[in-house]
Amino acid sequence: MPDTPAYVIKGKIIDGTLGPPIANGAIATRGERIEWVGEASALPESCRSPDYExxxxxxxSILPGLIDGHIxxxxxxxxxxxxxALYTPVEFRTLKAVWNARKVLQAGVTSAFDAATTYNIAQSVRDAIDSGMFEGPRLAVSGRQLTSHQGLEDxxxxxxxxxxxxxxxxxxxxxxxxxxxxYQVKDNVDAIKVSGSNDSFITPDSLDGSAFTYEEYRIVADEAHRLGRMCTVHARSRDAVADAARAGFDVIFHASFIDEEGIDWCLRNxxxxxxxxxxxxNAIAxxxxxxxxxxxxxxxxVDAAIVNLGxxxxxxxPLAPGSESGWSPVPYGQWHARELQIFVDDLGMSPLQAIHAGTLGATRLFKRFGADIGRLEPGRYADLIVIDGDPGEDIALLQKPSRFDWIFKSGRPVDRTPPAxxxxxxxxxxxxFLDGFYQYDEDEGRGVLRR
Ligand SMILES: [Zn+2]
Known part of the structure; x- marks a missing residue:
């Protein structure tokens, strides 16, 4: 095996754009990068040498590696x-994060946006992966999210x-x-994240109002952009979406209650x-x-979000998919392509549009690497997956990494051995202590667990 890996892979090319797939396509990779993409019959002579496996x-089918926009x-x-927030020492969390990063990559996710970290773990995991110490997706990282007393996290x-x-x-x-x-830019975040609204998991009044004023969103957007960082917001409520979008935030997470005004600001900015x-x-199911x-x-x-996001x-x-992997309802390595299915089933996208959203479309979340990932195109990183079947017909295939023959990152096959x-x-x-009350039933003469 030569030092520089080189491959020619044949199949249906779905390149991440909205253009038509190439039914009998081929892709050539050399080193970390894609060298050539096109009709298999037009494969250049230079890519036919025995150097190429x-x-x-x-x-x-051959697709760009998936991008998860929210883990x-x-x-x-x-x-x-x-x-x-309270348990597990930071050192153990960090080691666990490295262990979990491998599972994310093994699901075909070659890049992911980390949308809030505890401590500065996500930056370290990002750098440990980039420096070649561990296997995992390329990460873009927002720091700890900025919250007021009315936002998620407080x-x-x-x-x-x-x-x-x-x-x-x-x-x-x-x-x-x-x-x-x-402070966070000094800690080397890729993006600032603001907690713009609360959350149904935390409080029953999460869906109204906003955690910050429009003026405060403007301060954040201007300062983050001045320092060359992206600006993102957790915004479920109508007001938080509209104000953050109007202030020029780059990424809105959730947007469940977006209305016409919010849509208009998203389009303008x-x-x-x-x-x-x-x-x-998943929490419901x-x-x-x-x-x-x-x-x-x-x-x-969910019902409102499907109508409003549609x-x-x-x-x-533009919509990009996120899994929220990191919470127990969405374990790492399993649900990363679930939102693509939701895009198709509930939001009116074609499978090809959903694949675009989860590849080239999602590069909007990446300043670093953004022009180097997400598309099967000469010069970009050879991050790709080879799948038995056609996700352009059946988007659910992307949720079955066992159907992926190969996952490549930077031109090399990813080790598929699952972590022990x-x-x-x-x-x-x-x-x-106990999820319920162990009450004494006098008739039965014994204790009964009641919730
Ligand atoms: Zn999240």
């Missing part, structure tokens, strides 16, 4: 806010200190906003929306479905 299996590599599949009672393990930082004044952005519905959809009264709030948000898509606002299973440590917990 040829992969030619019937009925295969949390440091969250460790936490089961609750308490488990995330979820513990007043009177206790804001926990250092929380994936947010509490902002008390306009000066704090500027200071925190400069070229914002991309990452809905990240798998968390809600895992706990008895929409029939469970406890899920009514989640279901209301309108945004129709109006031309591990035990959960006692400090990875949320401290609940």
């Amino acid at each position: 040829v992969i030619d299996l019937p009925g295969r 949390h590599i440091s969250f460790g599949e936490a089961r609750s806010e308490e488990e995330l 979820s513990f009672p007043n009177g206790m200190e804001f926990p250092p393990g929380q994936a947010g930082v509490l902002i008390r004044s306009k000066d704090d906003l500027i200071e925190q952005i400069r 070229q914002c991309v929306i990452v809905p990240t519905l798998p968390l809600l959809v 895992a706990t008895g479905g929409s029939g469970n009264p406890a899920n009514a709030g989640f279901q209301r948000e 309108r945004a898509h129709q109006a031309g606002v 299973p591990r035990r959960r440590m006692h400090y990875e917990r949320h401290k609940m």
Whole structure:
């Protein structure tokens, strides 16, 4: 095997653009990069030398590696806010994050946006991967999200200190906003993230109002952009979406209650929306479905989001997929292409449009690497997947990494050996004595667990 890996892979080329696939295509890679893409019959003589390993299996499709627009590599599949913010030492979280990053890559996700970290773990995981120490996707990283008392992350009672393990930082004044952005840029984030609204998982009144004023969003957008960083926001409510989009934020996460005004600002300021519905959809499905009264709030948000985001898509606002992997309803390595299915089934995209959204379209979230990933095109990184079947016909195939023959990152096949299973440590917990009440039933003469 020569030092410089070189491959010719034949199959249906779905290149990440909205252009028609090439049915009998071929792609040549050399070193880290793509060298040539086109009709297999037109493969240049220079790519026919024995230096190239040829992969030619019937009925295969070749796509750019997937991009997940919303993960949390440091969250460790936490089961609750308490488990995330209070428990598990930072050192152990970091090692776990590296272990989990490999699972993300093995699902065909060659790049991902980390949308809020605990401590500065995501930056370190990003750099450890980039420096060649561990296998994982290319990461773009936002820091801890900037929240007010009305935003997601300030979820513990007043009177206790804001926990250092929380994936947010509490902002008390306009000066704090500027200071925190400069502080995080020094810690080498790729993006600033603001917690613009609360969340149905935390509070019943998450869907109204906004955690910051329009003027404050402007301060954030201007300062983040002045320092060359992207600007992103967790915004479920109508007001948070409209104000952040108007202030010039680059990425709106969720946008469940976006209205005409928000859509208009997204179009004017070229914002991309990452809905990240798998968390809600999975949380509902895992706990008895929409029939469970406890899920009514989640279901209301999903129903509204499907209508509102369908309108945004129709109006031309770009959407990119996110999985929210890092919380226990969306374990790493399993749900990264779930939102592509939602785009097709619920938001009116064709499979090809969904693939575009999850590849070339999602490069809008990456300043670094953005022009080097997401498309099968000469000169870009050879990050690609080879699949048995045609996801342009059946988008669900992308949720089955076992059907992927190959995953390439930087021109080299990814080791598909899954990480060995591990035990959960006692400090990875949320401290609940008993989920219910062990009441004494006098007739039965014994205890009965009642929730
Ligand atoms: Zn998230």
